[in-house]
Amino acid sequence: MGRKKACILRVGGTNCDLETKVALDDLGLETEIIHMNHLLRGHRRLNDYSLLVIPGGFSYGDYVRAGAIWGKKMLSKFKKEIEEFIEEDKAVVGICNGFQVLVESGVLPGIDGSISEYPRATLATNSSAKYECRWIHLKYHQASSCRLLPDLDEDTVLRIPIGHGEGNFIVGEEVLEEIKREGLVVFTYCKPDGSPANGEYPYNPNGSMLDIAGICNSRGNVMGMMPHPERAYFGWQMPDWTSRGLQPYGDGSLVLKAIASYVERL
Amino acid sequence: MRFRARVEVKLRPGFFDPEGETVKEALNDLGYRVENVRVSKVYTVDIDATTIDEARLLLDEMCRRLLANPTKDLYEVEVQPL
Numbered sequence: 001m002g003r004k005k006a007c008i009l010r011v012g013g014t015n016c017d018l019e020t021k022v023a024l025d026d027l028g029l030e031t032e033i034i035h036m037n038h039l040l041r042g043h044r045r046l047n048d049y050s051l052l053v054i055p056g057g058f059s060y061g062d063y064v065r066a067g068a069i070w071g072k073k074m075l076s077k078f079k080k081e082i083e084e085f086i087e088e089d090k091a092v093v094g095i096c097n098g099f100q101v102l103v104e105s106g107v108l109p110g111i112d113g114s115i116s117e118y119p120r121a122t123l124a125t126n127s128s129a130k131y132e133c134r135w136i137h138l139k140y141h142q143a144s145s146c147r148l149l150p151d152l153d154e155d156t157v158l159r160i161p162i163g164h165g166e167g168n169f170i171v172g173e174e175v176l177e178e179i180k181r182e183g184l185v186v187f188t189y190c191k192p193d194g195s196p197a198n199g200e201y202p203y204n205p206n207g208s209m210l211d212i213a214g215i216c217n218s219r220g221n222v223m224g225m226m227p228h229p230e231r232a233y234f235g236w237q238m239p240d241w242t243s244r245g246l247q248p249y250g251d252g253s254l255v256l257k258a259i260a261s262y263v264e265r266l
Numbered sequence: 267m268r269f270r271a272r273v274e275v276k277l278r279p280g281f282f283d284p285e286g287e288t289v290k291e292a293l294n295d296l297g298y299r300v301e302n303v304r305v306s307k308v309y310t311v312d313i314d315a316t317t318i319d320e321a322r323l324l325l326d327e328m329c330r331r332l333l334a335n336p337t338k339d340l341y342e343v344e345v346q347p348l
Contacts, residue, residue, distance in 0.1 A: 065335060072332050104335070118330050122337040129284030170337060207282075
């Protein structure tokens with residue numbers, strides 16, 4: 001049996017595709033960066049892959065709202081393929097702009113596993129009114145419904161960078177209750193000691209409800225997160241490797257390794 | 267028939283509008299006593315439809331599907347024949 005295949009999808013404005021590929025290649029996946037037009041023209045088929053990554057960037061210039069155009073284009077062209085991909089328990093991961101795309105397209109929060117016609121959440125302008133580009137601390141919630149991170153330890157406080165102006169996760173009360181009930185909160189921003197940020201800036205960098213940094217769908221195989229694990233994959237990408245000593249891998253590798261491990265088991 | 271729609275999309279009250287805040291500060295720096303500024307986005311959409319009511323329905327759908335995010339945006343649509 002060959003290696004599992006990962007599709008890193010890109011459009012104009014995507015800019016985190018290459019570092020994502022370098023990381024996933026290193027994890028042993030057969031990774032391709034595919035422009036969406038190649039899927040449209042039938043040069044590639046989504047069905048041939050086990051992992052779909054929607055990487056970070058500024059797709060379509062963030063016109064209308066960050067992720068809105070790509071989200072709707074993707075759904076208008078490939079809704080059936082994406083639904084099948086999800087129903088087959090393959091993995092879908094959206095990072096930063098990719099998370100915005102999954103929210104704007106209605107794939108996330110994906111309550112009851114379905115794709116909603118209209119977005120049910122928003123990643124609004126950061127409450128700091130700044131483009132937040134720095135390292136944050138992140139806590140993984142093992143009790144969540146997410147099945148993509150079986151090997152990730154809940155007690156590890158992850159240091160992973162963010163780079164976004166619109167990461168303030170907001171939902172209405174009804175959707176918030178559904179998110180809590182279904183256990184869809186995968187990552188939250190936290191303090192360096194792992195205690196909750198409780199909305200406190202700068203630990204919560206954008207004002208997100210419940211300090212949410214990443215969520216999954218009810219089925220547990222679609223996940224979106226604002227922080228960039230691919231920017232903290234190798235030890236030399238960590239901000240303090242010169243003082244702490246160079247380790248082969250950084251904290252982001254724990255997240256991507258867990259995802260790759262899920263994909264390998266498919 | 268062809269219709270022209272003016273679609274205004276704005277943040278719901280209570281949603282932080284840093285662009286509006288920045289414009290307010292600049293206007294105050296210019297000597298105006300401005301209390302509040304909120305920034306909206308306006309789309310001008312030309313569309314073919316059989317009746318003005320159909321055009322309004324289509325525009326409403328466009329707003330809910332793409333132009334506005336119902337969690338944070340409000341929208342207003344005005345349609346007139348071209």
